[in-house]
Amino acid sequence: QVQLQESGPGLVKPSETLSLTCTVSGYSISSGYYWGWIRQPPGKGLEWIGSIYHSGSTYYNPSLKSRVTISVDTSKNQFSLKLSSVTAADTAVYYCARACDSRAIDAFDIWGQGTMVTVSS
């Protein structure tokens, strides 16, 4: 079955760039679907960060757009998130997920387990 796994540093210093990778197994990213990043600060709700298609087409949350880059590496069956100039407000569990249908803006039916990223010096 399709599985997603996030990886990356659990601790990032303020003003630096947060970098995470999502590895997809059981399905080829090149075959379709949009793939997204969602985050959840401790004890709070969910926030969509952005989504990407295998072609590289991206959609970003307007509130984060100036700091976010999402890219895809089809040869490794991975997609990645970079968030620049981080502050403590970026401390959160970061999830990668697959969009339900082949729509850029969609619900998410398969999620990774999430990875906690703390921004602190």
Next chain:
Amino acid sequence: DIQMTQSPSTLSASVGDRVTITCRASQSISSWLAWYQQKPGKAPKLLIYKASSLESGVPSRFSGSGSGTEFTLTISSLQPDDFATYYCQQYNSYPAFGQGTKVEIK
């Protein structure tokens, strides 16, 4: 931006109760609404998409209804496994989630 507002924020209920959670959108989103269940330390799980379509493998006691700006998630008979936090998400425009409804044991 489309804002999503859930009510109540917390709901106390007993096993066997019928439970209803409401989600309101700040503008019409047609039927582009999903519901998720999240348990502590776990990723959200999709329950309902397109307002009323049940995701494969989700028990039939879960149902969704509504269109436009007002939506409901109903659990017909609450089971022990259903105590969790529930989120709505609109995907008419850039995805946005409600603030969550925690269903706790009465």
